[in-house]
Amino acid sequence: GESVGLHLPTLSVQEGDNSIINCAYSNSASDYFIWYKQESGKGPQFIIDIRSNMDKRQGQRVTVLLNKTVKHLSLQIAATQPGDSAVYFCAETNQGGKLIFGQGTELSVKP
Amino acid sequence: GAGVSQSPRYKVAKRGQDVALRCDPISGHVSLFWYQQALGQGPEFLTYFQNEAQLDKSGLPSDRFFAERPEGSVSTLKIQRTQQEDSAVYLCASSIDGNTEAFFGQGTRLTVV
Numbered sequence: 001g002e003s004v005g006l007h008l009p010t011l012s013v014q015e016g017d018n019s020i021i022n023c024a025y026s027n028s029a030s031d032y033f034i035w036y037k038q039e040s041g042k043g044p045q046f047i048i049d050i051r052s053n054m055d056k057r058q059g060q061r062v063t064v065l066l067n068k069t070v071k072h073l074s075l076q077i078a079a080t081q082p083g084d085s086a087v088y089f090c091a092e093t094n095q096g097g098k099l100i101f102g103q104g105t106e107l108s109v110k111p
Numbered sequence: 112g113a114g115v116s117q118s119p120r121y122k123v124a125k126r127g128q129d130v131a132l133r134c135d136p137i138s139g140h141v142s143l144f145w146y147q148q149a150l151g152q153g154p155e156f157l158t159y160f161q162n163e164a165q166l167d168k169s170g171l172p173s174d175r176f177f178a179e180r181p182e183g184s185v186s187t188l189k190i191q192r193t194q195q196e197d198s199a200v201y202l203c204a205s206s207i208d209g210n211t212e213a214f215f216g217q218g219t220r221l222t223v224v
Contacts, residue, residue, distance in 0.1 A: 032210065034212060034213075036215075041217075042217055042218075043115075043202050043204075043215035043216050043217050043218050044154065044202070044204075044215045045215070046212045046213075046214065049212055089153050089154075091153075098144070098156050098159055098167060099144070099146075099154075099156065099204075099213060100156065101146075101153030101154045101155070102153055103152060103153050104151075104152070104153050
């Protein structure tokens with residue numbers, strides 16, 4: 001069946017370093033991918049998205065890379081800050097809206 | 112409002128009690144989603160509305176779960192005869208259409224005792 005999974009459940013980085021969070025997906029028909037950040041007690045917050053006709057998309061301090069050949073998605077956070085500490089989820093959709101989430105990676109930023 | 116609003120934020124129910132969770136989506140958003148999030152897990156899809164039409168309810172875990180959006184705006188998720196396994200955070204999200212980013216509310220944390 002469809003699934004989205006993350007390679008690493010936890011990631012600890014030093015403040016100022018770059019962070020890379022990885023995600024694998026299994027449905028090659030998925031055409032839209034989103035990264036969400038979720039802080040404790042809050043709902044998921046949109047970070048960045050990418051459509052399947054792109055390989056890379058950049059935002060402010062964040063970059064998403066999509067490798068359709070190996071069905072892999074990554075989120076890169078530049079100059080990680082303590083405020084970036086949260087759980088990060090990748091999500092995919094191929095049905096115009098029904099998002100399928102991975103389990104999440106907890107990012108911990110050490111000052 | 113500026114974002115998706117959910118109420119109540121917290122709900123404690125006795126096993127067997129019925130509960131109703133409310134979602135106010137962003138004004139003008141056509142699509143509305145409900146998700147269930149267990150502790151330490153990613154959100155799991157429950158159901159999806161486009162305006163007042165419930166297009167997908169494949170994620171509802173049992174016939175005790177019912178969702179409605181009668182006027183294409185506010186939505187209610189109802190759980191009948193709650194069980195302990197229903198304890199989770201219930202998230203609502205809305206988007207302009209089904210093909211753009213979905214904005215989530217803060218969720219309702221349901222605890223069944």
